[in-house]
Amino acid sequence: MNQDIPINYPNDISLAIKREDLIHPFVSGNKFRKLKYNLLQAKAENHKNILTFGGAFSNHIAAVAYAGKEQGLTTIGIIRGDELSEKIQENPTLKFAQENGMKFEFVSREEYRLKGEISFIEKLKEKFGDFYLVPEGGTNKLAVKGCEEILTNEDAVFNYVCCAVGTGGTISGLINSALPHQKILGFPALKGDFLQDEIRIFAQKENWNLISDYHFGGYGKVKLELIEFINAFFDKNKVPLDPIYTGKMVFGVIDLISKNYFPAHSKILLIHTGGLQGIEGMNMKLKQKKLPILKNNG
Template identity: 75%
Template sequence: MNQSLKIAFPKNISVSIKREDLIHPFVSGNKFRKLKYNLLQAKDENAATLLTFGGAYSNHIAAVAFSGKEQGFKTIGVIRGEELASKIQENPTLKFAQECGMQFEFVSRENYRLKENQDFISNLKQKRGNFYLIPEGGTNDLAIQGCQEILTDEDAEFVYICCAVGTGGTISGLINSALPHQKVLGFPALKGDFLQDEIRTFVKNQNWELILDYHFGGYGKINSELVRFINDFYQTTQIPLDPIYTGKMVFGIIDLIQKDYFPENAKILLIHTGGLQGVAGMNTKLKNKKLPLIEIHD
């Protein structure tokens, strides 16, 4: 569903948001898209167990846990940070995943970096048995196939397609399915420009650009300005944004409009990739730091 923002922008610019967050109550946005064909492949391979990777408040971990429960798979989450093993009940994401039946393998941050190492994977199989492997964030060829279905015929009127970027899968799908007159703008949640090469492994088109100025210090980083923006945006539009991905992307788009980045009469489509389950965890961190809380109700 595309929802037009009833906000008066300069130069007759119009902005709409595609509510991918409403696809599914627990597997929303790009996680639904990324898992669609991976789950079908796992069934084709007669896999009984899904194994994947994620951090403390990972949207992907929550989505895999619920999808596994819903579709009859056992699930294993390899979690970054051994200290989290004793904090499951304090962590809304891990608590939810455990309630969905997910088993956890907590590893050090050093060992977590080995998640693509074949010896590391082989050791996991020796310990946990055989499994269907879904990469961190869900990004692989099957995930991109799913993300290519985000854009539909009704989106042809838009010239700019904008999304947040984590592992690069969602934007790759959008780039592959965008029409010749459309440009895809990605807003990385991580600091640095290393995603360019990763995205190029999945796409051939040149109709895209990464905007690197709105990560707010890096992945999982947030400040009072962004919290106020998310709260004000919700009050104005009744659209909830998550603070890790979509909130930063929408902040960036509105800032770019004000800085005259877009031409007159530009039609812009924002992709809401979900991630709202992470708000509770972020609010816990904000409360501990005595910062304002995100006040949205999804």
């Protein structure tokens, strides 16, 4: 569903947001897209277990836990931060995942960096038996295939499509499925230039660009300006935004509109990639810092 967003800038620019967050109550946005074909493949290969990786408030961990339960698959989460093993009940994401059947293996941050090593995966197989491996964030070829289905025929009217970027899977799918007249703009939630190479693994077109000025300090970092923007956006449009991904992207696009980045008469589509389950955890941190909390109707 595309929802128009009223803006008060000249140049006859129009803005709409694709509500991918409404696809599923617990496996929303790009997580639904990324898991769709991976779960089908896991079942086709007769796997009973899904193993994946994530941090304390990972949207991916929560989505895999629920999707696995729905599909009758056992899920295993390798969680970054061994200190979290004593804090499951204090963490809304991990608590949700556990309630939906996910088994946890908590590892140190040093050990977590080895998650791509064959020897590390073999140790996990010795402990848990055979499993279907889904990478951190869910990005692989099958995930990109799912994300290629985000854009539909009704989106042909837009000449700019904007999305947040984490591991690069969602934007790769958009790049692959975009029409010739469409430009894809990605707004990284992380610092660093490594994403260019990650995206080129899955997307060969040159119809895209990364805008790296709106990460607000890096992954998981927020500032008062961003919180106030997200809450004002919710008050005006009744669309909740997560502060890690979509909130930063929407802030960036509207800021660029005010700076005349887009040509006159541009039609811009924002992709809401979900992530709203993380708001509860972020609000816990904001309260500790005595900052305003984020509004969320979900």
